[in-house]
Structure formats: C-alpha cells, structure tokens
Amino acid sequence: MKKYLAEFLGTFWLVFGGCGSAIFASQIAAGDGGQLGILLVGVSLAFGLTVLTMAYAVGHISGGHFNPAVSFGLLAGGRFSGKELAPYIIAQCVGGIAAAGALCFISGGVGDGPGAFATNFYDSAVYFGKSYSMQQAFLTEFLLTMFFLIIIMGATDKWANGKFAGIAIGLGLTLIHLISIPITNTSVNPARSTSQAVFVGGQALAQLWLFWVAPIAGAIVGGLIYKFLLQRETAEA
Numbered sequence: 001m002k003k004y005l006a007e008f009l010g011t012f013w014l015v016f017g018g019c020g021s022a023i024f025a026s027q028i029a030a031g032d033g034g035q036l037g038i039l040l041v042g043v044s045l046a047f048g049l050t051v052l053t054m055a056y057a058v059g060h061i062s063g064g065h066f067n068p069a070v071s072f073g074l075l076a077g078g079r080f081s082g083k084e085l086a087p088y089i090i091a092q093c094v095g096g097i098a099a100a101g102a103l104c105f106i107s108g109g110v111g112d113g114p115g116a117f118a119t120n121f122y123d124s125a126v127y128f129g130k131s132y133s134m135q136q137a138f139l140t141e142f143l144l145t146m147f148f149l150i151i152i153m154g155a156t157d158k159w160a161n162g163k164f165a166g167i168a169i170g171l172g173l174t175l176i177h178l179i180s181i182p183i184t185n186t187s188v189n190p191a192r193s194t195s196q197a198v199f200v201g202g203q204a205l206a207q208l209w210l211f212w213v214a215p216i217a218g219a220i221v222g223g224l225i226y227k228f229l230l231q232r233e234t235a236e237a
Helices: 002-025 039-062 068-076 082-107 134-155 162-184 190-200 210-230
Strands: none
Touching: 002 039, 002 082, 002 190, 039 162, 068 082, 068 134, 068 190, 068 210, 082 190, 134 162, 134 210, 190 210
C-alpha cells in the first residue's frame, strides 16, 4: 500500500504543481499592462520540478512513475511487474483527479474550450494562431514519451549514477513541455490528461483517447528500445 500511496501523492503533486502553474501563474497582468506571469518556460519548469522533487521524496518507495505510460514503458523494458500495473494506474489516476478537484475548488471553475483548465487538445489554434492535426499531435506525444522512457531507463540503469536520476528525469520532462505545450498543451501522461478532462468534459473528453494511446505506445517502444538495443549487462572494461 505504501507504493500505491506514493504513486497517488506523486501524481497529485505533478497535476497540482504543473497544471496549477498553468492555471494560476502562466499569465498575470501587471498594473502597467505588462506580464508578470511565468509563461511557457515557467510552466515547463514547474512540471519538471514536480517530478524531480517527488522522485527524490518517494521514488525509493514506488519507483516514482506518477504516469501510466511510464508504468507501461517500464513493464515493456523489464523494470516493472505486470501484476502491479493496474493498481499503479488506478493510484495515479485517482491522485491526478484529486489534484484537479482541488484546483477546481481553488479556481472556482474550469472554463471551457480547447486548453481550458490546462486540458490537452489537437485541431485547435490555442497558441500563436497555429493548429496541429490529430496526426501531428499523435506523433508528437508518441515521440516525446518514447524519449522520456529512454531517459528514465538510462538514468536509472544500474550502470548509471543513480544520485542524479531525478534531475535528469525532471529536466527531461521540462524539455518535453518546452517543445510541445504549443502543440497539445503537453500530455505524455494519461493520468494528467484524464484529471483535467473529466472536469472540463466536451472536447477534452472526446479527444482524451489520443492522450492515452500515443503516450502508452511511445512509452512501450521506448522501453523496448532501451531493453534490447541500449541496455548492457556488464561494465565496460
């Protein structure tokens, strides 16, 4: 149960910190009309920091997945037991939804339309007047989650310096958000996408399938790539 509680808390923190920064702090109008908000770079860093901090706080208890796609990827890569997959995913989704509920209460509502309440999207010109298709969004989420799993498996490999694994993984997630917030609002995490979509409904729920299928598929491929093409069994001479 400690493992599942750790996954619940880690995913709660990821959604509350990452999505919360997007909802409350991304753009704050100053008195002179300027912007004091943290904008895209700040939100990206917030997501990375949530994973970095929880990786060190509870990663030694549960492995620090905080993401159903990561659990699938680690299973494919031989780093995780299939019998724990369902409980992990349930804990992650419940943690994310609980955090979204807290954000909804604090904000007093969720709004509507693409990107509202930090939801994920495709086929919507939310940023810079540019819209990305379902296929473009799918490839983005697939590739970024694939590389995220390669980062995770490499950083936590028995031959790597494990003391810095949390930093590499957190900065990896930061980079992922810097790339893809304008494209999909960045998922690479089905629990994070679900937590926001269930409160907004409508288009967010209708498009949610992509933010489960693409990250999980990418994670599985990333896990397999590392296991069969990159992982080594002995130390270099």
